Amino acid sequence: MLGRYFSDQTCSVARSLEVVGERWSLLIVRDILLGINRFDDLVSSLGITRTVLSNRLHHLVDEGVLEKRVYQNGPNRSEYLLTDKGMGLTPVIAHLMWWGDSHYPEAEGPPRVLLHHPCGGAVSGRFFCSGCASQVEPGEVMTRSGPGLRKDHGDCAERPLPPVARTGSAAGES
Numbered sequence: 715m716l717g718r719y720f721s722d723q724t725c726s727v728a729r730s731l732e733v734v735g736e737r738w739s740l741l742i743v744r745d746i747l748l749g750i751n752r753f754d755d756l757v758s759s760l761g762i763t764r765t766v767l768s769n770r771l772h773h774l775v776d777e778g779v780l781e782k783r784v785y786q787n788g789p790n791r792s793e794y795l796l797t798d799k800g801m802g803l804t805p806v807i808a809h810l811m812w813w814g815d816s817h818y819p820e821a822e823g824p825p826r827v828l829l830h831h832p833c834g835g836a837v838s839g840r841f842f843c844s845g846c847a848s849q850v851e852p853g854e855v856m857t858r859s860g861p862g863l864r865k866d867h868g869d870c871a872e873r874p875l876p877p878v879a880r881t882g883s884a885a886g887e888s
């Protein structure tokens with residue numbers, strides 16, 4: 715388990731980092747936003763050990779960021795869905811992506827672009843859609859590869875909306 719490095723700080727940034735500050739956690743959430751949400755697929759995608767992934771997933775489920783769901787019995791196979799609380803990290807990951815595009819750009823262009831699901835317009839900073847000129851909600855963001863995506867890092871298809879647990883984030887907190 716993650717140590718509570720910031721427990722003596724009264725700061726919401728520090729409290730958030732207790733949950734998602736470990737280096738794999740936001741990458742796991744990123745992959746689930748891309749629709750990669752089954753254990754074995756996450757192992758392959760992230761290049762993470764099964765033990766570390768298992769620990770991170772348990773932590774994120776305990777915190778109500780993810781919900782675990784068995785999709786196959788005998789042998790049991792699980793997938794992980796974003797709760798509303800987890801979906802709230804979409805802008806965090808998007809802004810990290812844009813920050814990286816800005817300060818550490820690929821020569822060919824951004825590896826991935828964000829699209830507004832209802833209209834297909836490009837989502838820009840401040841979560842504004844250039845297609846329909848409206849504010850974009852976290853659950854309305856889908857992605858496709860951009861010009862900088864290396865061929866060995868995935869296909870060029872549009873990703874559908876991420877899998878979401880509709881039971882809401884409050885379930886694990888009562």
Ligand SMILES: [Zn+2]
Pocket residue numbers: 830832833834835843844845846847848
């Ligand atoms: Zn739009």
